[in-house]
Amino acid sequence: MSESQVSGLGVERTWYAHQAPKATLHPVLQDCQTTDVCIVGGGLAGLFLARSLADRGIPSILIEARRIGAGASGRNGGFCSPGWAAGNAAIEKKLGQASARILFELSQEGCLMVLDALQGADADLARGKLQVSTFDAADALQRTRDRLAHSYGYDLEYLDSEAVRSLLDSRRYHQGLRDPRAFHCDPLQLCRAVAATLDPSSTLLFEETPALGFSRSAGGWQVRTPLGSVQARRLVLCCGGYGGREVGRLRRMFLPITTYIAVTPPLPQLRRVIRTTDAVSDDRRAGNYYRIVAGDRLLWGGDITA
Numbered sequence: 001m002s003e004s005q006v007s008g009l010g011v012e013r014t015w016y017a018h019q020a021p022k023a024t025l026h027p028v029l030q031d032c033q034t035t036d037v038c039i040v041g042g043g044l045a046g047l048f049l050a051r052s053l054a055d056r057g058i059p060s061i062l063i064e065a066r067r068i069g070a071g072a073s074g075r076n077g078g079f080c081s082p083g084w085a086a087g088n089a090a091i092e093k094k095l096g097q098a099s100a101r102i103l104f105e106l107s108q109e110g111c112l113m114v115l116d117a118l119q120g121a122d123a124d125l126a127r128g129k130l131q132v133s134t135f136d137a138a139d140a141l142q143r144t145r146d147r148l149a150h151s152y153g154y155d156l157e158y159l160d161s162e163a164v165r166s167l168l169d170s171r172r173y174h175q176g177l178r179d180p181r182a183f184h185c186d187p188l189q190l191c192r193a194v195a196a197t198l199d200p201s202s203t204l205l206f207e208e209t210p211a212l213g214f215s216r217s218a219g220g221w222q223v224r225t226p227l228g229s230v231q232a233r234r235l236v237l238c239c240g241g242y243g244g245r246e247v248g249r250l251r252r253m254f255l256p257i258t259t260y261i262a263v264t265p266p267l268p269q270l271r272r273v274i275r276t277t278d279a280v281s282d283d284r285r286a287g288n289y290y291r292i293v294a295g296d297r298l299l300w301g302g303d304i305t306a
């Protein structure tokens, strides 16, 4: 990974980092270490993997090129709700109803893991996610609610236009589905909270330590870093979309996309037009999503360009 790629990740330039207390830097790897599992990447995938391994008594070393949460995990919308990008109907079509249900339950388990990691963390945790329709979708939304309850045992609340507009001051919105169990939080603080739970007697964490390359060795894998190396029985790449040449053929499978998120200055009128603390999203493809942060700022995201 080149220096320019690494510095492009600058988590310290995000609003989340700007308003959070400064985090102490974990050490830079400066020698040769041996472990069971080497995890490359300190986003949510790498951090939760390290946590799960520790729960099973498996030692690991996690190396992060920049700081914990420097990638998408520390700068995203902070929405957390069960389900997958593909949607239940598409998954059912491909795998059948029984497997789709198992996958949905797995995603619920993931939400509970996140919630558990947030206990005691200063991460602005708030419940509720409201998905609103930009066209009249009363029947379709009620069918979705019924199907989810019947086939997946998961309850959503249906809101008619009047109820939606009592919460959001926009004539563009029609009906909505509310998930009272979904939640939202400060994602950078979530990453830091997970890192803080990792016990150094079984899990070592190194920051500002990019993996430069990997090679097979007798006992598994050797991972090279600028000032040291890790010898591990297993290697797990959790580089998100940020892995460079070092991830080899995997890189060819990436579809680079850019998606956008912004936080406004304080807006004194905000709570008069958004009368809910729920996270809100609309039904457009790569649609708008937003939530109130820090009392009177709007965090808004949307759009994807390739």
Ligand SMILES: Cc1cc2nc3c(=O)[nH]c(=O)nc-3n(C[C@H](O)[C@H](O)[C@H](O)COP(=O)(O)OP(=O)(O)OC[C@H]3O[C@@H](n4cnc5c(N)ncnc54)[C@H](O)[C@@H]3O)c2cc1C
Pocket: 001, 009, 040, 041, 042, 043, 044, 045, 046, 063, 064, 065, 066, 067, 068, 069, 070, 071, 072, 073, 074, 075, 076, 077, 078, 079, 080, 209, 210, 211, 212, 238, 239, 240, 241, 242, 243, 244, 246, 259, 260, 261, 301
């Ligand atoms: C703007 C935006 C908004 C989003 N909103 C939401 C949302 O509201 N809810 C939701 O569930 N999802 C959301 N997502 C998606 C979510 O953030 C990602 O799916 C998730 O964070 C991916 O986690 P990850 O650990 O796989 O990758 P990342 O968080 O990207 O972590 C990868 C890490 O690997 C490190 N790395 C890369 N190469 C190396 C190397 N060679 N050596 C060492 N370290 C390396 C990087 O520095 C980085 O820290 C959003 C994404 C974006 C971009």
